[in-house]
Amino acid sequence: MFGIIRPCRHSLSEALHNSWTAHLCGLCLALRDDHGQLARTATNYDGLVISVLVEAQAPRVADGRRTAGPCPLRGMRTAEVARGEGARLAAAVSLALASVKVRDHVLDADGVFARRPVAAGARAVARRWDRQSAGGGAGLGFDTAVLLDAAGRQTELERAAGPGSSVLLVTEPTETATAAAFAHTAVLAGRPGNAAALAEAGRLFGRLAHLLDAAEDEQADAAAGLWNPLTATGTGRAEVERLCRDAVHGIRLALKDVEFAERALVHRLLAHETGLAVDRVFGHGAGCSVTAHAPHPGGPLIGEPPTPLPPKKPRRSGLAGCAVWATMACTCQLMCCEHEDPWSREKKDGWCQRNCDCNCDCDCCDSCDGCDCCDCGCDC
16 A cells, blocks of 8 residues: 555544545455456555545536445445546556556565566566556546556656756656546546646646655665665755645645535645645654544554453463464454454554544535635645
8 A cells, every 4th residue: 555645534524534435445446346356456545536536526426336345454344435437547547556666666676576586477467457557547538558658758767867957857757647647537527627727736746746755765765775866866855845845735726726516535635635745754744633642542552551451352372363463464454444452452443543644633524615614724
C-alpha cells in the first residue's frame, strides 16, 4: 500500500471515513475482478482519488455502491464499496503505476529484486500489468499509453539531470500522467467543462507526489547509493518544501474551478490531506491530536500502561503467539483492522489506524464546500 494521502479515522467524519473506505475497497475489488487476485497488490491510497473524483462530479446513482463479502482486511466484515467506471479507471491507472514501480525496483536491484529469478518474474508481472491496464483503460476511453510513455521519458530525464538542473524537469512525466488521469474523470462523469481545472490539479498532485517520495527516500537512497532527484540536482530540502507547499496551494485553487455534485471528500483528501502529507515528510506534523490526548480505543499506545488482561483470555505461549502472528500478518489483520494481540490477546487497532498523522481537528461537514463553512481554522 503506497501513496501520499493517508487519512486516519480521526481526521475524517464518520460519513467521510466510510466513503473513503468504500472507494479503497472498491479499487481493490475492481483490480481483482478485472485483472486477477495478484493485481490487488497494486491497491494504493492515491489511486482511489480517481474513483472519488468520478463519483464527486456525477449525481449520486442507486447502483454506485454494492455490498462486498467478508474480507480479512476489514476484520471479516461485509461493507458497502464503490463500483462502476470510477473504480475501474482507478484500477487501470493503479495497475499501470504499479508496473512502473516494479520496474524501478528491478532496475535499482532493491532487496530481493537483486536476485535474477525474482527480477525475471517481476519483469513478467510488469509486462502483464501493462497489457491489463491498457485493456482496462481502453474500455473506458482512456489510453494508458500516456502513463507508460511518461515512465519511459522519466529514465531519459533522470540521466540528463545534474547539479543545477531544475528538479521540476524530472517531475514532468509524473505531472503529465497524473494530469491525464484526473482530466479523464471529467469525461466519465459527464462534466467535460471540468477537464482543464482537473488536469491542473492532477499536474500539481503528480508534482507533489514525486517530490514527497524523493524527500522521504533521500537519506535511504544516499546510503544505498541509489539515484535521487534531489541529490542529483542539488536541490535543498527547504526549496523542495517550498515547491510542495506551492503545489498544495495550486491544487486548492484549481479545485475551486471544478463543478462537483458532492465536494466534501475530494476537498478533504486533496485540500487537507495533501498539506498534512507535506507536514509529515518535512517534520512539521504534531502527530494525531486525537490519540495524543485521549485514551486509544484499540488498546494502549506506546508508553501507556498495559490494559489488564481479562481472566477469560489467558496469555498465549510464545510459539502459539508466533503462529497466530504469522496468520494475521499474511491476512493483513495486523495492518488494517482491529485484532487481538497474538500473545497478550488485548484488543488493538491495526498499525495504520494507530500510527496516524493527522494534526488537524477539522471534521469538515459532509456538505462542505470549502473550509469557510467548516470554520476549522485550517490554512486553505
